[in-house]
Amino acid sequence: MDRFERFSYAISVISRSWHRLATEEMAKYGLKSSHATYLTTLSRYPDGLTAAQLCEVCGKDKSDVSRMMAILTKSGFVKKNGRNDAGNLYGGTYVLTGSGLDAAEKVKRRAIMAVEIAGKDLSDEKRAMLYEMLAQISDNLVQLCKDGIPE
Numbered sequence: 363m364d365r366f367e368r369f370s371y372a373i374s375v376i377s378r379s380w381h382r383l384a385t386e387e388m389a390k391y392g393l394k395s396s397h398a399t400y401l402t403t404l405s406r407y408p409d410g411l412t413a414a415q416l417c418e419v420c421g422k423d424k425s426d427v428s429r430m431m432a433i434l435t436k437s438g439f440v441k442k443n444g445r446n447d448a449g450n451l452y453g454g455t456y457v458l459t460g461s462g463l464d465a466a467e468k469v470k471r472r473a474i475m476a477v478e479i480a481g482k483d484l485s486d487e488k489r490a491m492l493y494e495m496l497a498q499i500s501d502n503l504v505q506l507c508k509d510g511i512p513e
Contacts (some may be wrong), residue, residue, distance in 0.1 A: 384473075391437070400431070405470065443455050
């Protein structure tokens with residue numbers, strides 16, 4: 363198997379496995395796996411985040427943030443604070459409700475456990491190196507997407 367195949371296969375298996383675990387965890391709350399990122403992210407920002415900030419922090423596009431926040435708000439896990447000059451909530455901040463914070467803390471604990479189990483055979487040094495390499499690869503791929511593959 364060449365580097366491309368090994369890389370593609372490993373990324374695919376990791377992504378599929380992670381989504382399967384997240385789906386199982388989030389089903390407990392009547393949510394989808396994609397909601398986990400938003401709950402755990404918002405739990406780190408007790409004063410809330412705007413939609414634009416969520417796009418940036420989560421690496422998601424505006425339409426995804428809008429859809430996910432609508433579902434989380436309707437489900438009672440998130441609320442939107444702050445009215446603008448027009449008297450509506452446009453541009454307000456999303457914050458976790460009590461049930462949202464509780465769910466986020468439980469999801470974070472379970473995610474930490476899953477990451478620990480997944481990396482159980484890695485030393486701290488190898489783990490640090492892995493995350494450094496993944497960050498570099500992801501940065502390089504983002505740049506490649508912007509520039510395109512050279513001819």
